[in-house]
Amino acid sequence: MDKLVIEGGVPLKGEIRVSGSKNAALPILLASILVDGEVRLTNVPNLRDIATTLKLLELLGCRAEYNDGDVLLHSCDLKPEAPYDLVRTMRASVLCLGPLLARLGRARVAMPGGCAIGARPVDLHLKGLEQMGAVFELESGDIIGNCDRLKGAHIHLDFPTVGGTEHLIMAAALAEGETVLENAAREPEIQDLAEFLNACGARITGHGTSIVRIQGVESLHGCSYAVMPDRIEAGTYLVAAGMTKGELTLRDCPVDALDSVIAKLREMGMFIEGDRDLLTATVDGPLHCVDLSTRPYPGFPTDMQAQIMALMCVSRGAGVITEGIFENRFMHVQELARLGAHITLSGQSAMVRGVDTLKGATVMASDLRASACLVLAGLAAAGRTDVRRIYHLDRGYEQMEVKLGAVGARIRREQE
Numbered sequence: 391m392d393k394l395v396i397e398g399g400v401p402l403k404g405e406i407r408v409s410g411s412k413n414a415a416l417p418i419l420l421a422s423i424l425v426d427g428e429v430r431l432t433n434v435p436n437l438r439d440i441a442t443t444l445k446l447l448e449l450l451g452c453r454a455e456y457n458d459g460d461v462l463l464h465s466c467d468l469k470p471e472a473p474y475d476l477v478r479t480m481r482a483s484v485l486c487l488g489p490l491l492a493r494l495g496r497a498r499v500a501m502p503g504g505c506a507i508g509a510r511p512v513d514l515h516l517k518g519l520e521q522m523g524a525v526f527e528l529e530s531g532d533i534i535g536n537c538d539r540l541k542g543a544h545i546h547l548d549f550p551t552v553g554g555t556e557h558l559i560m561a562a563a564l565a566e567g568e569t570v571l572e573n574a575a576r577e578p579e580i581q582d583l584a585e586f587l588n589a590c591g592a593r594i595t596g597h598g599t600s601i602v603r604i605q606g607v608e609s610l611h612g613c614s615y616a617v618m619p620d621r622i623e624a625g626t627y628l629v630a631a632g633m634t635k636g637e638l639t640l641r642d643c644p645v646d647a648l649d650s651v652i653a654k655l656r657e658m659g660m661f662i663e664g665d666r667d668l669l670t671a672t673v674d675g676p677l678h679c680v681d682l683s684t685r686p687y688p689g690f691p692t693d694m695q696a697q698i699m700a701l702m703c704v705s706r707g708a709g710v711i712t713e714g715i716f717e718n719r720f721m722h723v724q725e726l727a728r729l730g731a732h733i734t735l736s737g738q739s740a741m742v743r744g745v746d747t748l749k750g751a752t753v754m755a756s757d758l759r760a761s762a763c764l765v766l767a768g769l770a771a772a773g774r775t776d777v778r779r780i781y782h783l784d785r786g787y788e789q790m791e792v793k794l795g796a797v798g799a800r801i802r803r804e805q806e
């Protein structure tokens with residue numbers, strides 16, 4: 391198992407190119423099951439979750455080739471079974487269920503288990519698919535689904551679930567008639583998925599708003615599509631500039647999708663200027679803690695909660711962070727405490743009191759964004775920090791230590 395070793399305290403300076411978005415690429419890859427023809431994707435990040443998805447697609451009968459950010463896919467000989475061993479390692483794999491039902495009328499997909507950040511059920515996905523005519527039973531931990539051609543339906547989501555919205559958009563793309571999704575999630579990655587499907591001949595409108603309309607079509611054709619840049623990776627590096635009192639310029643930064651994050655970082659005292667081509671983040675003087683709550687988009691993203699907490703740990707004053715999406719996403723708190731942070735947890739809220747300096751220590755990553763938060767804290771801490779169990783980081787950050795090293799961080803990967 392690998393760990394990252396960081397000697398903190400160096401202000402980062404230079405340029406970082408933002409990679410393609412993991413959370414946009416995953417549903418787009420799985421949506422290619424719906425397509426009758428060849429799909430060419432570019433800007434696909436080289437990550438463990440992407441490799442897992444390509445493996446799953448191959449098991450489902452798709453030809454999949456990855457070459458330096460380009461993916462070539464052809465779902466020519468589909469099979470309806472997604473095995474537990476793959477679904478277990480990545481929740482997003484459940485998104486193959488709807489596309490398989492739409493193409494084959496049957497599917498057997500392992501029920502994804504809980505994960506470190508919460509129970510995360512898929513009840514809203516299944517409820518929506520049932521409204522479209524699918525019938526499910528659970529057998530030996532697998533969801534077995536059957537249907538004739540799926541039928542368009544009027545679906546109201548109890549909660550604007552990201553994966554649920556993506557799943558139902560995919561299934562509805564090949565359903566008979568119109569599907570209307572109300573209280574749909576509005577995340578930019580959902581917009582990217584809808585744009586991809588439209589490029590394949592789907593008829594989706596309203597994506598990016600809370601009412602999405604999908605006119606089902608008979609079939610989808612191949613296309614070439616570039617995945618959007620990763621807003622969470624970009625946000626993480628903006629925080630890195632703040633943590634180290636450095637100056638970082640991001641190339642290919644999805645600025646519009648980062649509005650809520652940039653607004654909070656400015657409120658804390660950072661200067662962030664520029665546009666999608668080049669966005670520069672600098673710090674001139676002390677930063678201040680703020681209050682914030684994570685919310686569905688366009689609110690502050692839960693996937694940036696851990697990172698901004700790291701920044702508040704070394705800022706002046708006190709602030710309260712409330713987690714509004716997941717019930718168990720504060721596992722980084724006890725690790726930050728090992729570095730000398732002052733954080734008090736109370737239910738879904740964490741009160742952070744800034745300290746002058748963090749001190750390096752050995753810490754353990756518990757999930758993807760918690761790992762990023764610990765690396766950020768290590769960059770600011772005095773002395774050496776070892777971040778263990780970084781396989782989480784490899785699921786979602788492309789070459790993080792290489793990118794940070796190129797802008798001055800003293801960081802290296804070592805085997806435990």
Ligand code: EPU
Pocket residue numbers: 413414416481482508509510511512513514515516549550551552553554691692693715716717758759786
């Ligand atoms: N929920 C339900 N029932 C459902 C679906 C969701 O109760 O059927 C609940 C979940 O338990 C959770 C909340 O709704 O408490 C939000 O879940 P959502 O479905 O919106 O999230 P997701 O699709 O499972 C995606 C991202 C996450 C990101 C969330 C929220 C991907 C592959 N994953 O997850 O990304 O945190 O949306 O924005 O897109 C990450 O990248 O680190 C990550 C965890």
